[in-house]
Amino acid sequence: MFxxxxxxGKRQHSFAELKEMMxxxxxxxxxxxxxxxxxxxxPKVGPMLRELGFNPDDPRNIxxxxxxxxxxxxxxxxxxxxxxxxxxxxxxxxxxxxNAVPFLVIDHTIWDGEHGAFLYASLNLIGFDDxxxxxxxxxxxxxxxxxxxGHPGTVPAVSKAVHEFVVAWKERYECALEAYGVTATGGQGxxxxxxxxxxxxxxxxxxxxDKVGWMKPRxxxxxxxxxx
Numbered sequence: 039m040f041x042x043x044x045x046x047g048k049r050q051h052s053f054a055e056l057k058e059m060m061x062x063x064x065x066x067x068x069x070x071x072x073x074x075x076x077x078x079x080x081p082k083v084g085p086m087l088r089e090l091g092f093n094p095d096d097p098r099n100i101x102x103x104x105x106x107x108x109x110x111x112x113x114x115x116x117x118x119x120x121x122x123x124x125x126x127x128x129x130x131x132x133x134x135x136x137n138a139v140p141f142l143v144i145d146h147t148i149w150d151g152e153h154g155a156f157l158y159a160s161l162n163l164i165g166f167d168d169x170x171x172x173x174x175x176x177x178x179x180x181x182x183x184x185x186x187x188g189h190p191g192t193v194p195a196v197s198k199a200v201h202e203f204v205v206a207w208k209e210r211y212e213c214a215l216e217a218y219g220v221t222a223t224g225g226q227g228x229x230x231x232x233x234x235x236x237x238x239x240x241x242x243x244x245x246x247x248d249k250v251g252w253m254k255p256r257x258x259x260x261x262x263x264x265x266x
Contacts, residue, residue: 107158114166125173133183139176141189142166143250143257144200153201156208161243169247172254174261187261196257207246214238 078084122140129136142165148154149165157163163170174189175181181188218235230238 110158110164111166114164118166118171121168121171122173129184135179136184137176137180138173138184138186139189140166141172141174141257143170143172143196143253144204145192145197147192147197148200148204153204153208156211157204157246160211161239161246163243163246170250172257174258181265187258188265190261193257193261196253200253203246203249207242211239211242214242 078088118140122138126136126138129138142149144157144165146165149157157165173186175184175186176189178188180186214230214235217230218232
């Protein structure tokens with residue numbers, strides 16, 4: 039995201055310079071914006087931002103705070119707990135007993151690591167949401183009665199593969215962000231429009247969701263094979 043001290047020149051900005059601009063600082067009203075409010079008063083920068091379709095209080099221009107993310111994660115975790123409880127009730131009605139627990143395909147080692155912010159802050163992906171969750175047996179009785187794979191804790195091979203995917207996805211996102219930064223900062227070079235940037239970001243987000251969806255049945259099949 040872009041902080042208050044961004045400068046707008048006529049040369050191409052490198053991604054390192056763009057990231058240097060992405061250090062959000064609250065405006066005078068206490069709100070942290072991607073493009074700070076004062077930029078709209080600049081005789082050169084303000085008209086360019088308006089031409090690009092921005093306004094200072096556009097929701098996309100408001101940066102989330104740490105408190106916002108904490109609340110978002112808490113709400114997502116609560117939804118997951120409710121889905122797990124509903125799953126267990128339904129399976130208990132069918133089979134007489136079920137103690138299934140969630141398994142995250144992109145696990146906590148990613149979300150809590152150096153690439154986690156890319157997923158939740160840049161792409162608005164939350165690991166507790168259904169796209170990233172499998173319900174697996176929490177005990178042997180559930181495996182036998184319900185016919186679902188046992189929860190393995192973590193699967194190093196899956197974690198390693200996912201980490202490699204996330205690194206590649208992040209690189210693609212940074213390339214799109216750099217290209218958009220050329221346009222947004224008035225630089226010369228192979229920039230892309232705001233619409234192109236948003237489209238590429240949306241496509242990448244959907245690709246991640248689809249890839250995790252592709253992995254789910256394969257993880258289950260492998261667990262069932264190993265667990266017999």
